[in-house]
Amino acid sequence: MDSATLSELRKPRTYPAVSVLMPTHRTAPGNRQDPIRLRNLLAEARRRLHEDVRVAPDTAEEVMHGLEQAVQENDSRHAADGLVLFAAPGGEHHAYAIGQHVDERVIVDTGFATRDLVAAYTRLPRYWLLSLSDQRSRLWDGQGAELTEHTRDGFPVDYAPPADEGSGRHSRHGGQNGDERHRRMMREVSAALDHVLARDRRPLIVAGVTRHQAFFDEAAGQHIAVAGRVDGSYEGASAGTLVEAARPALAAYEDLREVGVLAELEAARSLQRYGGGLCEVARLVAEGRGEHLVVERGYYAPAVKTQGELVPVEGMPGVLHGADVVDDAVDDVIETALEYGGDVTFVADGFLIDHERIALVTRF
Numbered sequence: 001m002d003s004a005t006l007s008e009l010r011k012p013r014t015y016p017a018v019s020v021l022m023p024t025h026r027t028a029p030g031n032r033q034d035p036i037r038l039r040n041l042l043a044e045a046r047r048r049l050h051e052d053v054r055v056a057p058d059t060a061e062e063v064m065h066g067l068e069q070a071v072q073e074n075d076s077r078h079a080a081d082g083l084v085l086f087a088a089p090g091g092e093h094h095a096y097a098i099g100q101h102v103d104e105r106v107i108v109d110t111g112f113a114t115r116d117l118v119a120a121y122t123r124l125p126r127y128w129l130l131s132l133s134d135q136r137s138r139l140w141d142g143q144g145a146e147l148t149e150h151t152r153d154g155f156p157v158d159y160a161p162p163a164d165e166g167s168g169r170h171s172r173h174g175g176q177n178g179d180e181r182h183r184r185m186m187r188e189v190s191a192a193l194d195h196v197l198a199r200d201r202r203p204l205i206v207a208g209v210t211r212h213q214a215f216f217d218e219a220a221g222q223h224i225a226v227a228g229r230v231d232g233s234y235e236g237a238s239a240g241t242l243v244e245a246a247r248p249a250l251a252a253y254e255d256l257r258e259v260g261v262l263a264e265l266e267a268a269r270s271l272q273r274y275g276g277g278l279c280e281v282a283r284l285v286a287e288g289r290g291e292h293l294v295v296e297r298g299y300y301a302p303a304v305k306t307q308g309e310l311v312p313v314e315g316m317p318g319v320l321h322g323a324d325v326v327d328d329a330v331d332d333v334i335e336t337a338l339e340y341g342g343d344v345t346f347v348a349d350g351f352l353i354d355h356e357r358i359a360l361v362t363r364f
Contacts, residue, residue: 001096002200006121010339012111013088016055018045018063019113020085021102031079037104038083042067045106052108059089066093082120086112099124099144119331122344123297125254127227129246130193132208132216133235134182135159137189139196140242142205147239154192159185182212186219193224203227203253205246207234227253258347261294268361277356278303282310282333284360290342292361295330298349299357303329330358 020041025031045067049060066087074083074095082102086094094112098120107113129140129147137157139150149156159181197204206213207230217226228249234242268274273291275284278301284290302313303326310329326332334344337360352359 001117001121003121004199006114006117009086009094009112009117010114013092014090015110016049016052016059016063016108017086017088017110017112018049018067019105019107019109020045020067020083021107021113021116022083022104023101024079024081024083024097026079026081034076034079034083038071041104041106042071045108048106048108062089062091063087066091069093070095082116084113084117088112115331115335118335118338119328122334122338123346125250125346127203127205127246127250128193128196129205129207129242130189130216131234131237131242132186132189132206132212133233134212135235137185139193140239142202142243142246145243147243149239150196153196154188155196157185157189157192179215182215183219186212186215189216190219190221190224193220197224203250205230205249205253207232207242207245209233254348257345258351261345261347262351264292264361265294265355265359273362273364275360275362276358278312278329278333278358279310281358281360282329282336284362285333285336285340285342288340289362289364290337290340290360291363293334293337293342293344294352294355294359294361295334295344295346296349296352296357297346299330300328301330302327333358 022034022037022041024034042064046060046064049055049063050057052060064087067085070085070087070093073093074085074097080097080099082098082100084094084096084098084102086092096117098117100116100120100123102116105113124144125142127142128150129142131138131140136159137155139153139155141148141150193204204224204226205228206216206226208216210231213229213231228246230245230249232245234245237245265274275281281290281293285293303310304313305311305326310326312329337344
């Protein structure tokens with residue numbers, strides 16, 4: 001999933017938009033019960049649709065067919081920690097396996113229940129890794145410690161030698177001609193990458209020998225920023241090998257980025273465009289004033305709403321009785337910031353100790 005897809009999923013739908021969420025298990029014995037639990041949830045969705053007087057019977061069956069198609073399209077061999085299914089009138093359906101626990105529930109509404117998807121997406125470090133070589137240049141989708149090859153939007157880009165290459169004939173211009181062919185290849189790589197980054201901009205790590213990286217830099221120009229580099233030949237390398245090779249470059253990029261975030265927060269404080277701590281940040285974000293939200297990656301905080309104020313629950317068990325409980329106020333703040341078009345950046349735990357673990361640069 002990319003940011004554009006997530007944004008599209010969060011838009012309103014025609015009623016009834018159905019969301020089915022279920023915690024799943026990666027291994028036995030827990031995963032043996034997952035199919036049974038899923039069948040029960042689908043039966044619950046069918047019952048609610050057919051008992052809803054606002055939903056015509058044929059519409060109910062159309063949405064149920066969409067849910068069943070989503071189940072079929074989900075690859076159960078790659079189970080994660082949660083399964084999210086969506087379906088709406090018109091045949092729309094989606095299935096997502098996410099690396100985050102979800103509460104088991106069926107929701108019928110005028111939009112999909114995307115909160116768990118937002119939380120999983122925003123909290124997981126994401127990057128692109130571009131591996132360059134003589135024969136094939138590949139783009140990899142990095143999500144945390146997992147790397148998956150991106151095989152659309154023009155990737156992979158294959159080197160196409162001329163018909164007479166390998167005939168045994170040599171030319172004193174062969175070197176220059178070969179360089180020009182690789183330059184053309186890198187221009188093709190750059191154009192394909194532009195398309196990907198326009199839809200889903202993330203830090204870019206480039207892996208390859210110096211010569212290939214130089215050709216890529218020449219083709220890409222200044223508008224494609226490289227967050228880090230991995231020197232060496234990685235043609236045919238596995239995803240695991242590439243992840244390990246990219247780790248130092250990613251760590252260096254994160255260190256620089258976090259230093260830059262601290263400088264931005266201090267500048268915002270001096271300009272009185274700053275908020276710190278969960279209660280203040282939640283209020284400012286709800287007012288639509290959030291320009292850049294910065295959160296420690298491991299920060300979760302249950303809270304209650306009393307008299308319009310957000311109060312963290314930690315150390316206050318008595319507040320829970322009869323209150324409006326929020327399972328995780330931090331994720332609510334993140335989703336609200338995104339709804340108002342703000343940016344969200346996660347940093348390492350302990351990095352915002354002087355900002356109460358969450359801080360905001362405001363628009364005004």
